[in-house]
Amino acid sequence: MDSRFPARTFAHLAALAGLGVACLTVPATAQVTAVAPAAAAQAETETATAPPQPTAQDRHIARLIAQLIPKYHISTMALNDEISERALDLYLDRFDPLKLYFYQSDIDQFKAYKDKIDDMVKKGDLTLAYSIFNRFTQRVDERVAVALELLDSEFDFSKEDYIIVDAEAAQYANSPEEARERWRRQIKYALLDLRDDGTEGDEARDLLRRRYKRYARRFKTYDNDDLLEAYLTSVTSAFDPHSTYMSPSTLDDFNISMGLKLQGIGAALREKDGNTVVMQVIPGGAASLDERLQPDDVIVSVGQGESGEMVDIVEMPLQDVVSLIRGNAGTVVRLGVKVGGKGTLEIYKLVRAQVELEQSAARGKIIDHEMPDGTKQKIGFINLPSFYMDMQAARENQADFRSSTRDVRRILMDFKTQGVQGVVIDLSRNGGGSLTEAINLTGLFINRGPVVQVKDSGGQINQYNDEEPGTVWSGPLVVQTSKFSASASEIFAGAIKDYNRGIIVGDPQTHGKGTVQTLMDLAERLFGTQRANYGALKVTLQQFYLPDGESTQRDGVAADIVLPSLTQKMDVAEGDLKYALETDRIDGARHDIYNLVPTDLLTELRQKSEQRVKADDEFIDLIRRIALFVKQKDEDTVPLEETAFMERRKELDAQKEEEKEELEQETDQEVYRDTFYNREVMNITGDYIEGLQRQQLVQSR
Template sequence: MKTKLKITSFILASLILVCSVQTQATNSINNSDPEKDKILVYILRNILTRSHFVVKHMNDDFSEYVFNEFINGLDPNKRYFTQKDIKDFSQYKYDIDNQLLNEDVTFYNLVYERFTSKIKNAKSYYGDLLAQPFNFNKKETIDVDYDKIPFAKNENKLIDHWRKQLKLSTLIRIQNKIEKQEAAILKDKKFKKRKFKELEKEARLEVLKNMDDLYVRIEELEHEDWFSTFLNSVVGAFDPHTTYMAPNIKERFDQDMSGKLEGIGARLQKKGIYTHVFELVSGGPAWKQGELEAGDIILEVAQGRKKPLDIVGMRLDDAIKFIKGKKGTEVRLTVKKKMDGSTKIISIIRDVVELEETFVKSSIVEKDGKKYGIIDLPKFYINFNEANYRDSAKDMEKEIERLKSEGVSGLIVDLRNNGGGSLKTAIEISGLFINQGPIVQIKYRGENPIVKKDIDPKIQWDGAVVVLVNEFSASASEIFAAAMQDYKRAVIIGGNQTYGKGTVQSVLPINQFTKYNKNLGALKMTIQKFYRINGGSTQIEGVYSDIAIPSRYSYMKFGERDLEGALIWDKVKQADYIQTNSYENFSDVIFNSKQRIAADSKFKLINEYAKWLKENQDDTSYSLNYKMFAKENEVREKNAEKFKYVFDYKSDLIFTSPKYEQLLFKNDTALADKRIAWHKNLSKDVYVFEALNVLSELKLTSANKIVKH
């Protein structure tokens, strides 16, 4: 609340008169509202230049960024604009900043009007191209890294670009049909094999239908949808986490599939014409299934074995209707993987997605005669809007006490895939492991850092601690992990480094800054930056693990550092704190673990797999000759077979629930089943096994254990 008031009071006075802005542009674009567009530009410009964490000058560099982002936002696959179009647009390349300062949207209008005419042309392009068979004997290739390829020189080159894209889509479908046919022949020798010509025609008709459906949906999009793309090009010039949400998008943003719905347990976002997976709900069907990941793009949705429906270009609320469904039913998602750009069909059995699974839970395991506890913390949650709200700090404190009563001698805190949450609970949870002192520093634009401290002298857990992280551990997770590392209170083990999101965003309803009576949506804006108590930012760098373990993401472009326009890493003055130096053999334990990992055949294979994934990510060229395409596919399949069992692992460890939870199983068989599934996964988790090795070797320095501040 304090943050919101701080921003509002700073700029409200200058913005409240925005309703007097004059509008002179004619309503030349369907469904457009020139007055509303100008008001939005005026308010967003003022909020961002006055209150965004970064002082960003609206100059030629800013203008060039907006120019490129908007054009790429409309035409990411280089399907519509030619170099002549880009030349026409370039008259405003370094003038967009001046236009925005005058609430002038001439650049937007020019590009959008040209874009709408190109959309109409596209129908004739793909219709004519798909009317005849493609020549799959011709030796040619296509590069699908559209960020690197230039815009077509002219209309003829543009049509040829369309031809290659449609040919690839058809080729992929033919290959899938042939593979299914071969599998059917193996099962039934009498299965009638269809000719290539027949399969090719069927594949082309499927591509044609998908294209027709796509353009029906594109034509349903309104001016507001496209103007939002432009506004996001403007606000995104400040940083990638600052976004504008139109009223309908804000409404969908607030809709959480992880709540009380029967579905897959994923939160989705719309980016352009694509439906992206924003996050998975811990314990939900998609999370349990294990193949769907944040950042994946959902292309098609099929109900069980029925024919898939293409959802590219579909409104988000419509796409959600097809993805969610009754408990026990199957949904098959055709997904473009963020990891390597490959296309994969993922089958998920829908279930009731319960928020309970996003809360703290713990398990006990015995190793070499000693008991250890593992606490899973999916997010740093708190909700003041509910009467008896759950608080991750209070739940964590309670869980530690329960584990202590059962005699555990060490704790693993599992923060893998924890995207963050409440700063307040991150500070309080950190305080459970130290006497008292600084936990994190936060900084507003142009102000000195504020040191946030744990002021409670009580130590809830003074034993050995290992914190398990991965490349998806972000924000509040990084605050906790960084504090534990800076105090030398815990060993951090996991991926090479965490995500690296060291910024804080606030969602501001735009109508609070004006008397304008139409809904203007909201702005999610970066207002603060996090800094460790050692002075370094968690931005970009994240937290480097004390013990880095190979993972599938080891060589991938992933994390804040790979986002264009991400805020830089910097540092502030170190806070006044004293390391606990809790362990007498800290360095030795880390050395031993690194030696084990380097010699372990399982981790060697995972490292090879990570390199292979990186190679696939970098290889964006495909042959459009059928025989060569099939051969390339065969090689990929053969290489993939090598890594088929890369994550198969089974320890002899037995994980059990704490006694208090076991008492609940008598009346809650569903909870018992969930815990059985979780414990089974823990016993097959090679990362947990190594974390337990580390934990078992740690020796505390003295009976007093932690130095007082």
């Protein structure tokens, strides 16, 4: 893979090619798979097999990973005792994140190896991986047996009770009695959750019986590839969350998916605590066009066609969930969704489709915006969902190949002919794309100069410049960002900020994805050919830096003017991932400084915006909802007394209903949506235009 492209990684190319459920940025918990559609059904009837055992090839792969990861990883960190301890934590969390299965005595026994995994992997010794897994499957069988027994008993929902929902606050059980009590509360919570969705009595209990039995069967079908991938990914992800090992079978699935261009809903999914969580919605896909499915939503069931049975997918392996959701373009799939993972179950009916470039392309609109004082400002608004390029056409030197830079250039030229006074570029849902495009697009707004610096694991720094002299738009520029603005978006926004070329408005900071990954085929590394399949190592080997030398890693790009939003409180940023690399800096590069963000004007813009936000009823209501969201997100426990449980759920449901109504008011894929939030962005832009003109710093051109 061309490492010049940013860390949307190898899988990003698959997503742009139309793979409906390919992951764009693949953390350790995510999968990119192309499983046969019958896989999920087969999992229900799979018979138990003998526990897997490591093979000679598995041991050889482990030794190879131990050599490659410290050699190529950007951190230059050795495979040492610190990595070993992290790897053990990640491996245990992979199987038992909520501490529901292992006993504390199990953990104490495993902890004896916390500083030995590094040495074991170097020797190709995988015995610990199998020992932990076999103990886990033993505990799963024990817990499921208890759960099935408890489901035959009665529960008192009028009694004051609670369940711990924060994994950090939870403790492993010390005895069978403690484990049984944990599971009594788990089942009580699950029954209340189902009751809130209208499923009660024998129907609810039968559903949970099937769910728990499926969970137990799931691990009976684990094979060598599954265990090898889980264990070695725990080791590689101890370096950073984007470095993973792809087993031979997963690599086969990935290559098939790349070739077949399978269709789906257009979303990146990951598994978290037994749930299927939406990681990102791909611009131009079915989910993006529908607009309801959002990052952090949890999918709990999947139905085929208009009326097929809704299959419960809680605790179902992600690859099986993917196979249920994926299908031919034009067919219907129904998703049972809990918005944000909480609240009432919603059923979303989606028509599967390939991701269409046209729907994810840059689009512009001229807004005649009325300012609070009654004056009018003519503002050009550009919606840019990704930094895209038709790479095949570009390689073939086609004169009219499609790219984000070419499309934005055309839009800007049109804006100029119609006399716009300022431009807003909306990157609030832009997860990145081509680094080349981020550089070229920045060049539309600066004369020439450095846009991004890239450092490799050897410490070598390469500088990537806009080489084309002149600008297409030299007037007032506002860049709208959010916590979902990642990778190439951060390169563009950061360069605009370093050059003092325009102002950044949105969440306090962008996503913070400042690294580059590449995929190494292990057989090719060993033999110089892909004649065998040893899987692949995805390793973080480069890091981005802005012109002034700051890295976009973890800290992202800070907004000049912050607006209230729910997204800024979601745990969806790079810094929320375990063992995310820290930020650092290098020497800055020499570049022009545009006098377009005077300190006094920026202070004035902030003050005016704050006053409007404080007086706006819709922002006041949003701030109330943000406070409720944060309160419930930070809770370690949930009440299990029915009245208290339902009151808490009612609060959540009311908030989700308000958000749903807001979405319904936003018609399909508008370039600019006339919401209170966007109106405030326009107010800021109008003030910015007026301020620059007042100080005679710029003319709209």
